[in-house]
Amino acid sequence: MVKVGVYVALGIIGGLLACIAVGAAFIYTNRKREREREREEGSMIKNGDLELQQLSLSIRTTSENTKVSFEGSQYNFEDPITTTDATTPHKMRIEYYTIEELQKATEDFNLSNLIEGSVYHGRLKGKNLAIKRVTSDTISKIDYQIFQERMHRHPNTIRLLGTCVTEGPDSYIVLEYASNGSLKDWIHGGLAIKSHFIASCNCFLTWNQRVKICLDVATALQYMHHIMNPCYVHRNIRSRNIFLSEDFSAKVGNFGMSKCVTHETEDQEGQHNAACAGYLPPEYLKGGTISAGIDIFAYGVVLLEILSGKPPIEEMEDGNGTVKLSDEIKHVLQPEDGDAERLRGWIDTSVGENYSFDAAVQLANLARSCVEDDPSLRPTAGEIVEKLLRLAEELPDEEEQQFNYIPGESSTKPLVRAAAAKDL
CATH class of the missing domain: 1.10.510.10 (Transferase(Phosphotransferase) domain 1)
Structure with a gap:
């Protein structure tokens, strides 16, 4: 009877160990698949960045809260750089404004808001902005690649905050004020x-x-x-x-x-x-x-x-x-x-x-x-x-x-x- 009890106990312990091993193997396999999937998605997004930039020129929001971001980042242009590794890439968000938003910000491009040439001072959502009227051809020539990475932001350069593409001859870029x-x-x-x-x-x-x-x-x-x-x-x-x-x-x-x-x-x-x-x-x-x-x-x-x-x-x-x-x-x-x-x-x-x-x-x-x-x-x-x-x-x-x-x-x-x- 003692031998039977020992065998039963050993069997139970062996079964538990087998279950634990199977569970650990299952968890390891799932995590490995998730990491592989994340790498694949990251590669796909990286390869699609150029297409996103090209498509972004024709995208305009219909709401103040609607924004387009690269790689789903919630990066805000007003946030300070907190990373200590200057070589670590961080995706930046370009905001897309409607013409109605810019008209509201500049009091319909009133001369009292004119700074110089075709640049107007505007205020939208509590922020001061510099809004410059340009041609659509000019917007297409902006080098968006250098604005895409957070590491390309420098404290001694004026930041590009967003763009506004209209159906007319004039479009707009929105800059740091x-x-x-x-x-x-x-x-x-x-x-x-x-x-x-x-x-x-x-x-x-x-x-x-x-x-x-x-x-x-x-x-x-x-x-x-x-x-x-x-x-x-x-x-x-x-x-x-x-x-x-x-x-x-x-x-x-x-x-x-x-x-x-x-x-x-x-x-x-x-x-x-x-x-x-x-x-x-x-x-x-x-x-x-x-x-x-x-x-x-x-x-x-x-x-x-x-x-x-x-x-x-x-x-x-x-x-x-x-x-x-x-x-x-x-x-x-x-x-x-x-x-x-x-x-x-x-x-x-x-x-x-x-x-x-x-x-x-x-x-x-x-x-x-x-x-x-x-x-x-x-x-x-x-x-x-x-x-x-x-x-x-x-x-x-x-x-x-x-x-x-x-x-x-x-x-x-x-x-x-x-x-x-x-x-x-």
């Missing part, structure tokens, strides 16, 4: 854009702000030229396309729109307009050569604008022709007696006296190297960042005042209406 306007607005005329609902005044950027803006833009170029793979050439770096956030951080606009540059830089006859010609290097004007050197040359011109307060190209005093800043700096920095005083007199007077002249000399020489006729002699974006970092570290502590202000020259004219009335 920069509350302090463009760099051009600040360095040419001293028009401060603190907000579109506060009166304008004659205010000017301080020396510290100018150096930091130079560094921000250089950091964006370093990202485009050295970190993105393949590297990205912006082709439209200029003060008009550099925007200032509420804390005066600089953000490069038109990111992802390099294929649309021709429409902005050439007139109907294919000739480069005067405003853009001052930013274009000799190799592009002569042969249309496109390389990272184009951005470096244009960036050098922006540095010269920041230093001098002058436009990239202007008429000569005698009225006989024009002169480019990229040529003028070569004469200002000629190795002759008194060249230091010549540079001192050339620097924008609105900066005042609260700056290091040695730092100004370094910045002028850096700008001079960026606008070399030979692209091989120009520094890389990485080299520019290194030099500007050293300048930024030596900046003196700045007072609480955010910008230089000229007393007695303020204006009570609302800024948006002033901008609309200006010849921009």
